[in-house]
Amino acid sequence: MCAKLASSKDPNRLPLHGLAVFESVARNGSMSSAAKALGLTQPAVSQALKKLEQQLEVNLVMRHRNGIELTKAGQELFMSCVQSFDQLLNTINAIRQPKSGQQEVTLSLSTATATYWLLPTIAEFYQQFPNILVNIISRDNDSNLKSGNYDLAIPLSAQPFSQQDFHIWPLLDEVVFPVCSPNLLEHHNLTTSNINIEGLQQLPLIHLENNPEARISWHAWVQASNQKPQLSLIEEEVPAHFMHGQTYSDYFVALSAAIAGQGVALGWQHIVKDLLQDQRLVRLGNQQWRSDHPFTLIAPRRKALTPAVMALRDWLLT
Amino acid sequence: MCAKLASSKDPNRLPLHGLAVFESVARNGSMSSAAKALGLTQPAVSQALKKLEQQLEVNLVMRHRNGIELTKAGQELFMSCVQSFDQLLNTINAIRQPKSGQQEVTLSLSTATATYWLLPTIAEFYQQFPNILVNIISRDNDSNLKSGNYDLAIPLSAQPFSQQDFHIWPLLDEVVFPVCSPNLLEHHNLTTSNINIEGLQQLPLIHLENNPEARISWHAWVQASNQKPQLSLIEEEVPAHFMHGQTYSDYFVALSAAIAGQGVALGWQHIVKDLLQDQRLVRLGNQQWRSDHPFTLIAPRRKALTPAVMALRDWLLT
DNA sequence: TCTTTATATAAGTTAAAGTTATATAAATAA
DNA sequence: TTATTTATATAACTTTAACTTATATAAAGA
Structure with missing residues (x-):
């Protein structure tokens, strides 16, 4: 009233x-x-x-x-x-104090890796270890891995962390290939197979912001592809098309754009696996690039390897 | 059910x-x-x-x-x-299309300058120009001023912008002094006057993250103060106390911490003016530092100086 | 033609959010 | 001391935004 x-x-x-x-x-x-x-x-x-x-x-x-x-x-x-929302969720997870009696591990990884690689299977871990709480902190870059408050992390960058300050375990091979939404191909009257460098030039590309840490770039992908003899391009030049297009600073956001049909993104196998399975993305061509910098799991030596931390580490490494 | x-x-x-x-x-x-x-x-x-x-x-x-x-x-x-919330609000303002018949200006400035300097008086502008909509975009750093979509901006950094690409008008002198919450002083049994470099060492300090763009730092403030003869310190060294304390990457957040009684921050006169008046902050000592890099108002030459843009410019410069 | 799978709309229900009124507690003024 | 002011907390009732069920529409596929 x-x-x-x-x-x-x-x-x-x-x-x-x-x-x-x-x-x-x-x-x-x-x-x-x-x-x-x-x-x-x-x-x-x-x-x-x-x-x-x-x-x-x-x-x-x-x-x-x-x-x-x-x-x-x-x-x-x-x-x-x-x-x-991600930032808020991270902060809430960070300030939430654990219930007494409950063991806790804090795991830091990229938003995309968390969403598409970890979250689909984390329920298994909770089933196996019902008294351990996994505190997931997602981030876009590795800048706070030197100082941040976490027990385990999967660094985004390929830059090596010092053995002195970190425990390091190899986790996943880095395998990369182009992916896009099935709708995008339909609109362009193309099919998934036999898409080579020329075929890609007919489609819009999605880029990750060019920070030094980034593992993945269209430029590097074309160069790596060119070293394989079966590709038709002359070795030296990267076509201009691979330098332009939408650019995002976060890989999760870039992938979301790909899912929404905005263009072709470079997909890490372990991340896009489930997205390919339920047809939210399709893989283009059969070229793939395996880098010699596998993803690693790290743990700062300044933090204790509690039983909870070791349990999550062992579960992740299997 | x-x-x-x-x-x-x-x-x-x-x-x-x-x-x-x-x-x-x-x-x-x-x-x-x-x-x-x-x-x-x-x-x-x-x-x-x-x-x-x-x-x-x-x-x-x-x-x-x-x-x-x-x-x-x-x-x-x-x-x-x-x-x-700031990020969401900025995005919403950016994607909102203007009503037909309504003129529009987009102004980019720091969150703190927007909150404490512009917003208290912007109503006057709306009263004077009811058919102009001011689109306020706040940011923490100047990185997108080179490319961003705005008509007018107040850069944070003292780095000069090129006269070729920007119109530049001097706006405000940069005057800096230490401020804190009245409660903080009370807890430490101190009074506002006669707080010198020694007095500050008894209080926690609030820092801005040390990016190259930052105009303001405790280190620079102590050095500048030392050149004034009336201060008692030997010239060369900055005491260690001025290198430590809470550090924030955003000046608005740093000021909020000061208001909440977390410590002493360096305050720009034009920003803290209203906060001093309603006693949410008090000024410490009577030292102040006037830099020789005034704040400027800039406009990218690639954007047109429409009547609406000129109206806001003139109103800001008076 | 009959499903299936989308979104949209209408109308009634529910639960979250808000209000009024009152209580508590500390500091301040008479 | 006793009132006054200013802050938060709690209880009980009210409002309304959000949600549900039921139904409509529209396109694609069997």
Whole structure:
């Protein structure tokens, strides 16, 4: 009954609920699957998304028969949501104090590795060790691995960590190949097999921001491919097409763009494995590049190797 | 009536509503003023905050007679909230298309300058130019000023921008002095006046992350102070105390820490002016340092100087 | 033509969030 | 001392945003 101030129409008030729903829709590629992921019904998601678009006065998704596609604005907003929510989740995990009696391990890895490689199987670990809590901290770069507060980490970069300061165990071979959404190929009337360097030049490419730590780049991939005789290109030059395209600073965001049909990304085998299986991505051609810098699991020597840490380490290494 | 899945107790579901309330409480320094800022009543805020603390199982604030104080966990969470919500707000502003008939200017400045210098007076501008919409984009560093999409900006760094690519107008002198919360002084039984370099060594210091762009650092401040004869220290050495303390990468977050009583920060006069007036901060000593790199307003020449842009420029420069 | 699989809309329900009223506790003023 | 002010907390009731069920629409495939 009381006169409301500028509370609900305040432009600086974030529509957080709507953003959370939108993030799930964008991540899952459809409203129905987002609803399942959120534990809601499909109409709830449809309504929340519609409301958000009305509040922002921007079209965020294009509705298709087989799901949704993000508009340009939707893509930008999705990137922001992923990064913002990730940061909040990380911080909450970091400040949450463990329940007494509960053992704890903190594992630091990239958002993409966490989402697509670890999370699908972590339930097994919890089943095997119900009294160990795994604290997952995701990050975009390795800058805080020198000082950060964690027990185990999977560094993104290939730069070696000193044996003096870290325990180091080899974890996974680095195997890379191009991937994209099945829809993208359809639009361009191409098929997955026999896509070589020339074929790739007909498709938009998705790049990772060119930081020195990055393992993966289209430039390096073309150069590596050229050393194989069966490819038709002259060795020395990388075509200009491989230098242009959308660039993201986070691999998870780049992969999300690929899933959304924005272009072709370079995929690490262990990360895209599940995405290939459920057809959210397809592999292009049969070329693959295996680097000589395997992914490693590291543990800072300044932290104790508690039984919980060792249990997770052994589970990861099997 | 339907059986609920793991919807509400999902640990990966962010309590966004609670976080928004908490952010406002932390920013405003008390629940009552947060309630006012949010357009809610005090019990609503009290309940929301209590619920959040129960959900996270962490104490975020200490309740005092004169407001609240953040715990260590609360500080960390506040930083994350500020950064995350800021990023979302920026993106939303960026993707929002202007209403037809409405003129628009995009202004890029630091979060602290936006919050404490611009926002308190921007209403005047809107009153004078009701048909111009000012799109405020806040940022922590100048890295995207070379390429970003904005009409006007106030660079953080003192590095000169090229006259070829930018219009440049001098805006504000850079005047710096130490500030802290009145409570901090009380706890240490000190008074505001006559705090010199020795006095500062009894108080915790708040630093800005040492990026090359930073204008402001305790190290530089001590060195500058030492050149003034009335200070008692021998010229050459900066005491070790000025090299240690909490370090933040964002000036807004550093200032928030100072307001929360965490320590002494270096304050730019134009930014802390209002905070001194309403006693959220007090100035220590009467030393001040005026640099010879005034803050400037810049406009990229690649963007047109529309009437709306010129109106905002002229209003800022008066 | 009949499923299947998307999203949209309408109408009723529920639970989270908010309000009012009151309590507690500390500091301040009379 | 006793009132006043200013802060947070709690109890009980109210509102409304969010959610559900039911149904519609539209396209693709069997």
